[in-house]
Amino acid sequence: MPATRRQPPHIRTAQPDDEKALARLDHDTWSTLHAVTPRPQDPTGPFFDERHQPEDYLVAELAGLVVGYIRIVCPTRLASHAHVRQIQGLAVLEEARGHGVGRALIRAAVAEARGRGARRLTLRVLGHNAPARALYASEGFTVEGVHPEEFRLDGTYVDDVVMGLRL
Numbered sequence: 001m002p003a004t005r006r007q008p009p010h011i012r013t014a015q016p017d018d019e020k021a022l023a024r025l026d027h028d029t030w031s032t033l034h035a036v037t038p039r040p041q042d043p044t045g046p047f048f049d050e051r052h053q054p055e056d057y058l059v060a061e062l063a064g065l066v067v068g069y070i071r072i073v074c075p076t077r078l079a080s081h082a083h084v085r086q087i088q089g090l091a092v093l094e095e096a097r098g099h100g101v102g103r104a105l106i107r108a109a110v111a112e113a114r115g116r117g118a119r120r121l122t123l124r125v126l127g128h129n130a131p132a133r134a135l136y137a138s139e140g141f142t143v144e145g146v147h148p149e150e151f152r153l154d155g156t157y158v159d160d161v162v163m164g165l166r167l
């Protein structure tokens with residue numbers, strides 16, 4: 001990996017023209033460690049749609065290349081739920097992992113959620129996803145519940161773990 005890739009990532013809100021890079025990233029990082037949907041068929045997209053808008057995403061860039069993203073949304077449209085934000089997607093290119101990009105994205109998401117006045121940030125992570133669980137725990141997220149055997153992936157039942165952070 002070039003030395004420039006070890007610099008702290010630049011985090012910014014996604015733009016519509018990030019679509020191709022994000023579609024490629026989503027396709028290339030797909031695995032049953034974290035994904036409960038089938039692998040995206042087309043690595044060129046589409047990535048954005050009505051429910052997945054650029055402004056819901058923060059992207060991480062290294063040397064001008066998009067190497068990761070995080071998606072933060074309101075879990076529902078209910079006014080009674082408006083104080084909560086949820087992380088619904090986090091991925092870092094395999095070759096950029098282990099150098100703080102995931103952590104930088106989580107911290108940016110926390111800052112974004114706080115900036116929007118949220119009181120809680122929640123997420124769901126598969127029980128067998130040890131790297132992501134370690135990252136979330138090290139940023140202060142705690143386990144708030146477990147849905148046992150919620151998904152069947154590659155023939156194995158996997159727990160879905162609910163985690164949350166008080167902002």
Ligand SMILES: CC(C)(COP(=O)(O)OP(=O)(O)OC[C@H]1O[C@@H](n2cnc3c(N)ncnc32)[C@H](O)[C@@H]1OP(=O)(O)O)[C@@H](O)C(=O)NCCC(=O)NCCS
Pocket residue numbers: 029033034089090091092093096097098099100101102103104124125126129130131132134135136138
């Ligand atoms: C989880 C993921 C985003 C982490 O990204 P990353 O850029 O490698 O993470 P960082 O370098 O910031 O690492 C931060 C912490 O995560 C944990 N971590 C990262 N990789 C790990 C691994 N392979 N094993 C155990 N813990 C790991 C560690 O606690 C690490 O802190 P440390 O470096 O002080 O030990 C990345 O592995 C990924 O994209 N995985 C596939 C998608 C995914 O699982 N998304 C989460 C869905 S809920």
